[in-house]
Amino acid sequence: MIGKKLEKAFNEQIREEYYSSYLYLSMAAWFESQQLQGMAKWMRKQAAEEMGHALKFFDQILERGGTVKLAAIEQPLQKWASPTAAFQAALDHERHITGCIAKLVDLAIAEKDHAGVEFLNWFVKEQVEEEAALEPLVEQLRRVGDSVGGQYYLDHRMGKRGTE
Numbered sequence: 001m002i003g004k005k006l007e008k009a010f011n012e013q014i015r016e017e018y019y020s021s022y023l024y025l026s027m028a029a030w031f032e033s034q035q036l037q038g039m040a041k042w043m044r045k046q047a048a049e050e051m052g053h054a055l056k057f058f059d060q061i062l063e064r065g066g067t068v069k070l071a072a073i074e075q076p077l078q079k080w081a082s083p084t085a086a087f088q089a090a091l092d093h094e095r096h097i098t099g100c101i102a103k104l105v106d107l108a109i110a111e112k113d114h115a116g117v118e119f120l121n122w123f124v125k126e127q128v129e130e131e132a133a134l135e136p137l138v139e140q141l142r143r144v145g146d147s148v149g150g151q152y153y154l155d156h157r158m159g160k161r162g163t164e
Contacts, residue, residue, distance in 0.1 A: 002064035003111050007063040010057045015071045016100055017054035021047045023076040023093060027086050030054055030079050038159025039083060041068055046090070053123070060119050062066070083151055084141040098127040 002010070024047035036115035061068050080086035101123045108116035137158070144150025 002061060002066040003113060003121060005069065006104075006108060006111055006113055006116050007061055007066040009107055010037070010061050010066070011069045013104060014054050014061075014068070015059045016097060017050050017104060019072075019073050019076070020097060021050035021054065022073055024050060024090065025088065026076040026078055027068060027080070030086065031083070034082060034153045038155035038157065039086075042158040042161045043090075053126070054123075056122075064115065065160070066103070082141075082146075083154075084138065084145075087138045087141055091131065091138050094127065094130045094134055098131065101127055133161065 024043045028040040028043035028047060031037070031043060049058070058068055077089070080089060101120060105117065105120045105124065108120055140154055141151070144154060
């Protein structure tokens with residue numbers, strides 16, 4: 001059985017993960033409007049991944065006899081100053097999520113919830129991967145700056161996510 005404190009915190013994390021998905025879908029829409037279909041595809045894949053993360057928390061609560069309580073999701077931004085700004089915002093958001101996961105681990109440890117700690121270990125590793133995937137993209141976008149050719153090259157590369 002999941003404790004009430006951890007149940008409440010996991011429900012909040014569901015909202016965080018759904019917001020992540022919503023944010024990345026908003027970025028995908030913006031990239032499409034900028035004719036950057038590769039970056040849009042990258043963000044769509046990211047959005048789907050975040051939806052999967054939300055469902056992991058959803059299932060964990062239910063499997064442990066808790067109650068899922070879905071909360072409202074705030075509207076994300078709809079445009080960014082540049083592709084670099086959008087990817088930097090994504091990286092900043094993933095760092096926020098990393099902090100959320102760390103707090104959940106701390107809570108599970110404080111509550112002596114070993115099943116919760118074990119479950120959250122997957123997310124700790126996942127967040128390392130999330131940040132590691134975004135950091136080089138942000139740096140590469142910074143390096144190409146306003147170069148249209150550089151942006152289109154990166155757009156093409158990002159469009160291959162999952163096919164390489």
